[in-house]
Amino acid sequence: MSWVAIAGSESFRAISPSEFFYRNRELAGFSNPARALYQTVRELTENALDATDAHGILPDIKITIDRTDEEQESIYMVSVEDNGIGIPPHYVPQAFGMVLFSSKYTLRQTRGMFGLGAKMVVLYGQITVGKPVEVITSPIKSSRIYSFKLLIDIKNNEPIVLERSSWQKNSPWHGTIVKVYILGDWQRSKSKIVEYIRRTHVIAPYASIFFRDPDGNIYIFRRATELIPKPPKETKPHPVGVDLEMMKMMLASTRRRTLLEFLENDFQGVGRVTAERILELAGLRGDRSPKRLSQSEIEKLVSVIKEFNEFRRPSADHLSPIGEEILKIGLSNMFKPEFVDAVTRKPTSYSGHAVIVEAGIAYGGRVPLANDPTEILLLRFANKIPLLYDESSDVSFKVISSIDWKDYEIEFPAPLAVLVHVCSTKVPYRGVGKESIADVPEIEAEIRNGVREVARRLRSYLSKKKREEEIARRAYSIVKYIPEISRSLSAIVADGSSKNIEEKLIYLARAKLGVNINSVNDVVINIE
Numbered sequence: 001m002s003w004v005a006i007a008g009s010e011s012f013r014a015i016s017p018s019e020f021f022y023r024n025r026e027l028a029g030f031s032n033p034a035r036a037l038y039q040t041v042r043e044l045t046e047n048a049l050d051a052t053d054a055h056g057i058l059p060d061i062k063i064t065i066d067r068t069d070e071e072q073e074s075i076y077m078v079s080v081e082d083n084g085i086g087i088p089p090h091y092v093p094q095a096f097g098m099v100l101f102s103s104k105y106t107l108r109q110t111r112g113m114f115g116l117g118a119k120m121v122v123l124y125g126q127i128t129v130g131k132p133v134e135v136i137t138s139p140i141k142s143s144r145i146y147s148f149k150l151l152i153d154i155k156n157n158e159p160i161v162l163e164r165s166s167w168q169k170n171s172p173w174h175g176t177i178v179k180v181y182i183l184g185d186w187q188r189s190k191s192k193i194v195e196y197i198r199r200t201h202v203i204a205p206y207a208s209i210f211f212r213d214p215d216g217n218i219y220i221f222r223r224a225t226e227l228i229p230k231p232p233k234e235t236k237p238h239p240v241g242v243d244l245e246m247m248k249m250m251l252a253s254t255r256r257r258t259l260l261e262f263l264e265n266d267f268q269g270v271g272r273v274t275a276e277r278i279l280e281l282a283g284l285r286g287d288r289s290p291k292r293l294s295q296s297e298i299e300k301l302v303s304v305i306k307e308f309n310e311f312r313r314p315s316a317d318h319l320s321p322i323g324e325e326i327l328k329i330g331l332s333n334m335f336k337p338e339f340v341d342a343v344t345r346k347p348t349s350y351s352g353h354a355v356i357v358e359a360g361i362a363y364g365g366r367v368p369l370a371n372d373p374t375e376i377l378l379l380r381f382a383n384k385i386p387l388l389y390d391e392s393s394d395v396s397f398k399v400i401s402s403i404d405w406k407d408y409e410i411e412f413p414a415p416l417a418v419l420v421h422v423c424s425t426k427v428p429y430r431g432v433g434k435e436s437i438a439d440v441p442e443i444e445a446e447i448r449n450g451v452r453e454v455a456r457r458l459r460s461y462l463s464k465k466k467r468e469e470e471i472a473r474r475a476y477s478i479v480k481y482i483p484e485i486s487r488s489l490s491a492i493v494a495d496g497s498s499k500n501i502e503e504k505l506i507y508l509a510r511a512k513l514g515v516n517i518n519s520v521n522d523v524v525i526n527i528e
């Protein structure tokens with residue numbers, strides 16, 4: 001039978017995570033040389049920022065891209081340097097040479113989350129150019145600087161360290177420099193890369209970013225404020241987000257001696273009373289050892305938790321939103337707008353994860369004109385990362401384009417930019433390339449409310465401006481006749497020179513029309 005023959009000829013084997021991403025690199029954003037250059041800058045910059053602001057350090061980031069020949073699709077050297085916490089030397093090989101190795105698998109709001117970025121950069125460089133990645137790092141309390149050159153053993157998902165050295169440091173420098181050689185296409189990625197760095201500076205105006213492009217142009221984004229968001233903290237899982245497998249892992253690894261202690265201490269939102277109620281509902285004694293539960297007892301525990309709806313909602317004090325002040329500084333710095341405002345919404349949650357949404361608006365100044373709601377300049381951010389691709393599949397785009405902007409006194413074409421920042425210990429990205437956020441109803445509602453809140457403030461500003469313009473226009477229509485009336489009156493009034501009469505009439509106009517004018521010329525200027 002033919003199916004037997006086919007089945008018999010199949011050969012089975014498993015591949016390593018490195019091999020998987022080597023075969024499917026477009027999943028992580030490395031689909032062509034242009035996109036790969038952009039993604040490389042992005043992944044390295046995000047690691048640099050995670051190593052600084054998330055630890056309360058004002059970031060100093062230096063990004064350089066150098067072309068090594070004159071072809072369009074050519075080999076580029078990308079280097080990113082930071083003044084962050086550095087990497088402990090014994091972790092460097094795995095951090096850069098083992099796919100899915102990360103220090104960010106805790107419940108903490110970070111830019112990185114998949115343990116993939118740096119390794120995709122190394123893998124892609126290795127496939128296209130073949131040169132090793134160079135990592136120079138000095139951890140914050142170390143007296144030495146460590147240097148590595150490494151590649152990835154794709155079959156076994158292991159680092160291959162080609163060179164390793166270290167030396168005493170004679171300066172207080174701490175941080176990391178990563179240098180890679182990749183096949184890239186600057187011409188086709190230029191605008192996205194520059195835009196990415198600009199937007200990074202909108203959300204992190206407390207960073208100082210230096211960028212030198214392959215044409216030798218230098219972009220300096222100066223630190224616009226010393227204010228820095230409160231760093232994120234690690235948190236414990238909320239019971240609502242814990243499924244059967246996670247419960248098993250938590251029970252197996254807990255250091256608590258009893259089930260009661262386990263429930264009370266290893267979760268957020270569970271106090272003594274709640275823990276006791278859950279155990280009672282699950283028919284389990286509190287003094288049992290967490291390691292000795294049967295499969296059916298664990299199932300029962302999880303199903304009781306699923307149905308229990310009296311937990312405190314996930315707390316958000318471990319999250320790190322940017323804050324209204326810094327958002328306004330970031331937007332003003334980029335657009336010099338005539339109006340700017342921002343709001344940090346109260347926390348909400350989805351599937352056991354706390355979420356904070358922030359929204360901002362910049363109007364006028366250097367904001368480009370949008371002809372309709374789909375053209376509004378939308379600045380999307382997730383955990384402080386700018387999202388540039390896949391705009392139309394992002395939940396923020398859906399919200400912005402469905403708002404009726406006439407309700408907010410906006411008439412298109414309008415110089416309107418909207419910023420949306422979603423922060424959470426788990427952002428529901430649509431893919432590992434982290435480019436757009438899925439439409440989770442709770443997040444969508446928060447975005448809508450946040451944007452409406454700032455839009456209402458913009459409306460107050462615009463209606464006030466409109467009223468003032470209206471008053472000035474009315475005043476002008478009257479005041480412009482003053483010189484003529486004054487001249488006519490001076491001819492018939494015995495003692496009045498035209499000048500005197502004009503002054504009196506201006507005085508009257510000021511009092512009656514409520515406009516601030518000193519001479520007829522003022523009105524003309526104001527109106528224009």
Ligand code: ADP
Binds near residue numbers: 048095112175176
């Ligand atoms: P992720 O950022 O998702 O954790 P990466 O592959 O980008 O995955 O990075 C792996 C790990 O390497 C990080 O979790 C971090 O601990 C470490 N790392 C990478 N770059 C830096 C850096 N510039 N400074 C400090 N640590 C870094």
Ligand code: MG
Binds near residue numbers: 043047113116118
């Ligand atoms: Mg990363």
